Amino acid sequence: MLMKRILIGSAALFSMGLFYFFTWGARHIDQLLNLVARPPHCEASRDAKELHQRLLIADLHCDLLLWQRDPLAMARYGHVDVPRLIKGNVTLQVFSVVTKVPWGMNYERNSGVSDITAPLVVAQRWPMGTWFGLRERALYQARRFHSAVARSQGKLVFIGSAGDLKNHIERRRRDPDAVAGILSVEGLHALEGELANVNVLYRAGFRMMAPSHFFDNEVGGSAHGLRKGGLTMFGRRVIARMEELNIIVDLAHASPRMTDDILAMVTRPVVVSHTGVRGTCESLRNLNDQQIVRIARSGGVVGIGFWQGAVCGNDVTSIVRAISYVADLVGVDHVALGSDFDGATRTPLDAAGLVCMTEALSVAGFTESDVYKIMGGNTLRLLMEALPDGVGRK
Numbered sequence: 336m337l338m339k340r341i342l343i344g345s346a347a348l349f350s351m352g353l354f355y356f357f358t359w360g361a362r363h364i365d366q367l368l369n370l371v372a373r374p375p376h377c378e379a380s381r382d383a384k385e386l387h388q389r390l391l392i393a394d395l396h397c398d399l400l401l402w403q404r405d406p407l408a409m410a411r412y413g414h415v416d417v418p419r420l421i422k423g424n425v426t427l428q429v430f431s432v433v434t435k436v437p438w439g440m441n442y443e444r445n446s447g448v449s450d451i452t453a454p455l456v457v458a459q460r461w462p463m464g465t466w467f468g469l470r471e472r473a474l475y476q477a478r479r480f481h482s483a484v485a486r487s488q489g490k491l492v493f494i495g496s497a498g499d500l501k502n503h504i505e506r507r508r509r510d511p512d513a514v515a516g517i518l519s520v521e522g523l524h525a526l527e528g529e530l531a532n533v534n535v536l537y538r539a540g541f542r543m544m545a546p547s548h549f550f551d552n553e554v555g556g557s558a559h560g561l562r563k564g565g566l567t568m569f570g571r572r573v574i575a576r577m578e579e580l581n582i583i584v585d586l587a588h589a590s591p592r593m594t595d596d597i598l599a600m601v602t603r604p605v606v607v608s609h610t611g612v613r614g615t616c617e618s619l620r621n622l623n624d625q626q627i628v629r630i631a632r633s634g635g636v637v638g639i640g641f642w643q644g645a646v647c648g649n650d651v652t653s654i655v656r657a658i659s660y661v662a663d664l665v666g667v668d669h670v671a672l673g674s675d676f677d678g679a680t681r682t683p684l685d686a687a688g689l690v691c692m693t694e695a696l697s698v699a700g701f702t703e704s705d706v707y708k709i710m711g712g713n714t715l716r717l718l719m720e721a722l723p724d725g726v727g728r729k
């Protein structure tokens with residue numbers, strides 16, 4: 336009798352657990368991991384607010400598409416959605432897709448054996464193909480993005496070429512209620528070892544790719560992997576194919592050897608979409624001076640992250656300190672915003688609060704033209720050059 340009660344009790348608990356997992360579980364994880372420090376917004380001066388409205392703002396990295404929020408609806412948690420991007424006067428946001436993250440993820444050392452993304456994908460009731468398929472996870476997130484574009488009545492615009500971007504910027508001068516999106520992939524394990532998948536992802540709309548994420552993969556080493564090696568033979572073919580297709584290389588999370596190997600190979604400007612710099616925040620995750628110099632020499636742009644692990648602080652001042660460091664080292668043309676919004680991060684502001692960055696940069700002594708470049712001008716210049724049909728060097 337007792338045994339029977341224990342069995343019934345366990346079955347009831349298990350069912351309740353499953354019910355929670357499939358209803359609120361993923362949303363609670365999203366709410367717990369993507370935080371804005373309180374109070375979220377600064378008191379910007381009238382000058383800063385006016386300047387902010389004149390800027391073309393671009394951010395190099397967010398992970399919104401990993402979470403089951405409608406990109407078109409304003410959420411009370413997390414960092415990014417179309418209404419908040421419009422409120423923050425953002426011209427362009429890069430939407431990156433995450434396809435696999437190891438359990439116990441850390442900055443020092445991870446293997447690619449385990450996969451914490453799998454239960455999240457199942458809990459969010461993504462199609463079965465995404466449960467085990469990394470490429471499918473990337474393609475599904477791209478479909479979610481395109482579906483948001485189609486439903487947005489012109490408020491969210493897909494950018495696939497320099498021509499698209501030019502049109503968007505022209506349109507935006509008349510209609511500020513529109514934000515553009517570029518699709519990027521974080522970690523080329525999403526290729527599942529198949530070169531042809533570079534083309535598959537390109538056809539799905541991806542125009543930027545970061546070879547590494549938290550573990551070494553078929554393409555090469557991660558800054559947080561076990562071996563932290565350079566580009567593999569397969570990786571060299573992948574980078575060559577990316578160059579042929581005008582896909583922008585993102586060196587975020589790449590191991591130092593991988594960064595060197597890629598910089599020696601590419602003929603077009605690269606980005607580091609979300610990072611910090613060792614000059615203000617010593618971490619395996621962050622770029623050293625030599626790397627920053629080489630990235631700038633490629634014509635590239637370094638996107639400074641908004642979270643503690645990137646800038647060693649939970650405030651706007653720490654972000655501005657890292658931006659100033661890059662500007663002092665290689666000039667103001669090579670630094671940009673790389674928030675890592677919705678990337679399981681706690682940030683001092685969300686997309687709607689970006690005026691705080693304009694305010695803080697102005698207070699730090701940057702001129703109006705500098706602020707214009709940092710807040711988006713540099714990123715847009717690089718995209719105009721490097722996107723398909725752009726004015727690039729190839």
Ligand SMILES: [Zn+2]
Nearest residue numbers: 521588609678
């Ligand atoms: Zn990342």
